[in-house]
Amino acid sequence: MSAERVTVKEKVLSANDQLAAETRARLQAEGVFAVNLISSPGSGKTTLLECTVDLMKPSLRLGVMAGDVQTRNDADRLIRHGIPVEAIETGGGCHLDARQVSRALTTFDLSNTDLLFIENVGNLVCPAGFDLGESVKVVLMSVTEGDDKPVKYPAAFKRAAALVLTKTDLVPHLQFSLERVLEYARSVNPDLAFFSTSSYTGDGLAEWTGWLAGQVAALKRS
Numbered sequence: 001m002s003a004e005r006v007t008v009k010e011k012v013l014s015a016n017d018q019l020a021a022e023t024r025a026r027l028q029a030e031g032v033f034a035v036n037l038i039s040s041p042g043s044g045k046t047t048l049l050e051c052t053v054d055l056m057k058p059s060l061r062l063g064v065m066a067g068d069v070q071t072r073n074d075a076d077r078l079i080r081h082g083i084p085v086e087a088i089e090t091g092g093g094c095h096l097d098a099r100q101v102s103r104a105l106t107t108f109d110l111s112n113t114d115l116l117f118i119e120n121v122g123n124l125v126c127p128a129g130f131d132l133g134e135s136v137k138v139v140l141m142s143v144t145e146g147d148d149k150p151v152k153y154p155a156a157f158k159r160a161a162a163l164v165l166t167k168t169d170l171v172p173h174l175q176f177s178l179e180r181v182l183e184y185a186r187s188v189n190p191d192l193a194f195f196s197t198s199s200y201t202g203d204g205l206a207e208w209t210g211w212l213a214g215q216v217a218a219l220k221r222s
Ligand SMILES: Nc1nc2c(ncn2[C@@H]2O[C@H](COP(=O)(O)OP(=O)(O)OP(=O)(O)O)[C@@H](O)[C@H]2O)c(=O)[nH]1
Pocket: 039, 040, 041, 042, 043, 044, 045, 046, 047, 048, 074, 121, 122, 123, 166, 167, 168, 169, 170, 197, 198, 199, 200, 201
């Protein structure tokens, strides 16, 4: 990469980081725990969110920002679950950025929100490099993607607080090793919390939502 391109990229990242830091301070002041969900296209982010919202809605005040390159499809799916949802269309961009999230944040009543999910654009590479001001990144991978993804696309796994393995109902039809994916993931990030889930059967969702509730409670105590 030329020196000029490196400088431009550094400027973009530093402007993004500054805005993300402002968003993080705002969310913290309002006691909102924000989760930036990152995965390849179709790993099951929206489906997991639909289940998560149904399970957590009775006890916490939730909101979702749904990022997509094009369409409001994910936002429309989530709105049906009766919580505030804002769609962010990137118009070609392969990740959300802090400016889009900061703008979308104005549509939420933060004083009435405990837990805000940000569904990033389906992509395992670009979203990992952009801070949105979230409390934590959570990376999803479905069992159909193959167990070596943590070492092939390490950035998202390295920066995440948790890994949610999805679609585990399909394991009987695949050659997939849960031990190997855990070993790879922990070699990249030893502190990664791990949840093995199926949104179809409900397996692992109690552990996942329990972890989220614990994170929200810890923020309220801090
Ligand atoms: N078998 C199985 N299929 C699932 C599960 N969760 C989601 N799917 C299916 O996987 C496909 C993609 O799910 P989505 O939730 O739309 O995935 P996504 O990650 O939000 O997709 P993008 O937003 O486009 O990146 C859909 O056909 C879902 O029904 C699951 O637990 N088991």
